[in-house]
Amino acid sequence: MSEDNSHRIVIVGGGAGGLVLATQLGRKLGRKARARITLVDGSLTHLWKPLLHQVAAGSLNSYEDELNYFAHAKKNHYEFQVGRLENINRNEKTIQLGAINDEKGNTIIEPRALPYDTLVLAIGSTSNDFGTPGAREHCIFLDSRAQAERFHKEFLQNYLQSHVVDATKQPRQLNIAIVGAGATGVELAAELHDASKTLSHYGVGDIKPENVTITLIEAGKRILPALSEKVSHNAHQQLLKLGVNVMLGEQVTEVTRECLTTASGRRVESSLKVWSAGVKAPDFLKDIAGLESNRINQLVVQSNLQTTRDPAIFAIGDCAGMVLNAGTKAEFRLPPRAQVAVQQAQQLSKSLVRQMDGGALKDFNYRDYGSLVSMSRNAAYGNLMGKLTGNINVHGFIARNMYISLYRMHQRSLFGTLSMLVLIAKDLLNRTTRPRLKLH
Numbered sequence: 001m002s003e004d005n006s007h008r009i010v011i012v013g014g015g016a017g018g019l020v021l022a023t024q025l026g027r028k029l030g031r032k033a034r035a036r037i038t039l040v041d042g043s044l045t046h047l048w049k050p051l052l053h054q055v056a057a058g059s060l061n062s063y064e065d066e067l068n069y070f071a072h073a074k075k076n077h078y079e080f081q082v083g084r085l086e087n088i089n090r091n092e093k094t095i096q097l098g099a100i101n102d103e104k105g106n107t108i109i110e111p112r113a114l115p116y117d118t119l120v121l122a123i124g125s126t127s128n129d130f131g132t133p134g135a136r137e138h139c140i141f142l143d144s145r146a147q148a149e150r151f152h153k154e155f156l157q158n159y160l161q162s163h164v165v166d167a168t169k170q171p172r173q174l175n176i177a178i179v180g181a182g183a184t185g186v187e188l189a190a191e192l193h194d195a196s197k198t199l200s201h202y203g204v205g206d207i208k209p210e211n212v213t214i215t216l217i218e219a220g221k222r223i224l225p226a227l228s229e230k231v232s233h234n235a236h237q238q239l240l241k242l243g244v245n246v247m248l249g250e251q252v253t254e255v256t257r258e259c260l261t262t263a264s265g266r267r268v269e270s271s272l273k274v275w276s277a278g279v280k281a282p283d284f285l286k287d288i289a290g291l292e293s294n295r296i297n298q299l300v301v302q303s304n305l306q307t308t309r310d311p312a313i314f315a316i317g318d319c320a321g322m323v324l325n326a327g328t329k330a331e332f333r334l335p336p337r338a339q340v341a342v343q344q345a346q347q348l349s350k351s352l353v354r355q356m357d358g359g360a361l362k363d364f365n366y367r368d369y370g371s372l373v374s375m376s377r378n379a380a381y382g383n384l385m386g387k388l389t390g391n392i393n394v395h396g397f398i399a400r401n402m403y404i405s406l407y408r409m410h411q412r413s414l415f416g417t418l419s420m421l422v423l424i425a426k427d428l429l430n431r432t433t434r435p436r437l438k439l440h
Contacts, residue, residue, distance in 0.1 A: 007035040007356065010095065010116035012085050014041035014069055015049060017317035017341030018122030020413055024349040026078035034356065037078035040097065040114065044069060044082060047145045048410055049124070050338055053184055055148035056274075057191035058156065058438040059376070062145055064430070067414065081114065085123070088289035090310055095119065118312055118352065121299060122345070123285065125318035125336050127180075128278030128296065134255035135179075139275035142184055152438065154272060155192070159205030172207040177260050177270035179252050180277025181218035182226065183373050186235060188274060189216050193242045194376040198437045214244045215268050217260065219251040219277065226335060227371055228383050230393050235373060235381045242375075252277075279336045281319040294321040303363040305348050316348060317341030324366060338406075339369060342413070372403040 009025060011018050022039040029035035045066040047055070054060035073080040083097035093116055100109035126143045129135035140151045155176075162172040176192060178185045196212040199205065216223070216239065223239070223246065224232045239246055250262040259269045281297035292300040292308045298321030300308050305320065307313045315321075318336040325331050334340050344364055351361045372382030372394075380399035384392055394402065412420040 006033065007117050008038065008115060009035050009118045009120070009352065010038045010040065010114060011120045011122060012040045012095065013122035013124055013317070013319070014039055014043070014046050014080075015122060015124045015317060015341065016338045016410065017345040018120070019046055019067075019072075020342055021120060021122065021316065021345035021349055022078045023072070023076045023414055024346065025352065026073070026076040028349065028353050029356070030077035038114070039069065039073065039078055039080050040083050040085070040095075041069060041080075042082065042084040043145070045145075046072075048338070048407060050183075051407065052142045052145065052148040053188040053191055055145060056142060056151040056155070056188060057195040057376075058152050059191055059195060059436070061438050062149065066145075072414070082109070083112070083114070085121075086111070086284070088119070088291075088313070089113070090289050090313070093117065093119075093312065116312075119314070120348065121285075121313065121315045121319055122317045122341070123282055123319045124341075125279045125281055127275055128280040129275055130278060132252055132255060135252075135275055138255045138257055139179065139273040141275050142188070151272070151274065155195075156199075156204075156439070158271065159199050159207055162205035162207050172205070173211050173213070174207050174272070175213045175215070175268075175270040176272045176274070177215045177217060177268050178274045178276060179217050179260065180275065181216050181220070181223035181246070181248075182276060183224065183371070184276040185216055185218075185274070186223055186239065187374050187376075188276065189214050189239060189244045190242060190375040193244060195437055198435075199439075202435065202437070202439065204439060210243075215247060215270065216244055217247045217250050217252060217262070217268065219249070221248060223248070224373060227373070227381075228393060231373075231381050231383055231395075234393075234395060235375065238375050238379055238381070279318065285319060296321075304351065304361040305344060305364055306361065314348060316344040320344070322364070334366060337371070338410075340366065342410070343367065372399055372406065374400070374403045 011022050022037055025037045030037045045068050047062055047066050051060055055062045069080040085095055086098045087096040094113040097112050099107045099111045102108050127141045141147050158174050178189055192214055196209045200209050222232045223236050252260050253263050254261045259267045261267055286293050286297045294300055298319055299315040300321045301315050305314045305316055307315055322334045347364050355361055370384040372380055374380045379396055380403045381395045382399055384394055408420055411423055
């Protein structure tokens with residue numbers, strides 16, 4: 001327990017799930033000083049992860065849509081500490097945070113321990129390169145804002161370099177390869193196609209849209225394997241219409257500076273490479289503090305979101321391994337989606353308040369509302385699930401607006417309805433005064 005005898009709830013990870021949990025617990029418990037809520041994250045700001053493909057393409061300026069943890073914590077009655085989890089001491093009920101260094105490598109915050117009474121791990125996930133030779137060295141991953149901004153910088157540099165006069169007068173070519181045709185890969189491919197046209201419109205560089213080759217490589221039989229075959233087919237046709245090369249049934253076996261090689265021997269030359277295939281929890285979570293983990297490093301949790309070996313430690317979101325209806329024909333492993341993390345955060349918020357009131361934790365009940373995939377400004381595809389509508393496929397204008405509304409609902413849960421409406425008005429005004437693409 002903390003020195004002031006308040007129950008200390010520590011949440012590690014400020015992604016969609018962790019931030020929603022800290023916000024709700026701050027409003028319910030922190031505001032009345034019933035508990036001390038602390039959110040820990042390695043960054044100072046939050047950006048909704050499903051937006052990273054837009055940051056990479058430049059269609060979204062991350063500095064305009066970021067949330068500052070310190071300011072948000074103050075308004076919502078929780079504390080924020082910057083830090084990265086290194087270990088957990090279950091006997092002393094502390095977490096160990098690593099040192100924080102500046103850009104020059106100088107330590108600005110020493111390693112430290114942080115006590116907890118209840119610990120919630122909401123660390124999220126990273127891309128899984130499956131040990132493919134050269135993937136880490138030559139591909140950019142889109143697991144964080146920094147990585148997305150790195151890709152945008154390199155993408156833009158290719159256009160800036162094309163300003164140099166070429167004595168041969170040969171057309172400038174830009175080859176981009178994306179490994180993995182899940183939502184991130186598909187959305188990025190469409191976004192980059194749109195970005196190439198916008199950059200040409202603004203006269204940035206000398207690369208014409210028709211000279212930008214985007215290749216999407218998928219090991220499976222179809223793109224968007226988590227969605228219905230009809231949605232997958234429609235999205236595939238849209239990519240072909242945009243001029244994206246789609247390679248199915250091709251597993252990347254090696255990545256070099258110049259190209260990617262597949263198991264069938266095909267070579268895909270590319271100057272920019274993105275890896276968006278596979279998902280796993282961060283490697284350091286594997287068996288951390290003796291907690292049970294699965295083959296992709298997720299912490300195994302019970303139906304009430306408690307870890308299997310410590311009732312004081314919970315896990316939610318992509319870093320939590322939960323199987324519904326285990327051992328039955330209806331067995332279902334929860335997918336790594338933002339809606340899962342948010343639903344778990346909302347459920348756990350209620351459960352922890354109930355537990356402090358002397359009640360029992362309740363089991364998590366997942367409700368799949370469907371999935372939507374954005375194809376830039378061109379279109380959106382997906383399926384919606386509800387008690388009244390059943391499972392229906394949607395596309396076009398309706399699907400595009402539904403996709404946008406997902407982010408607005410995220411903003412509403414963090415800021416409230418009025419602030420969400422103000423943010424919408426701000427974004428609409430920005431469209432009239434700023435370029436459609438981030439050009440720096």
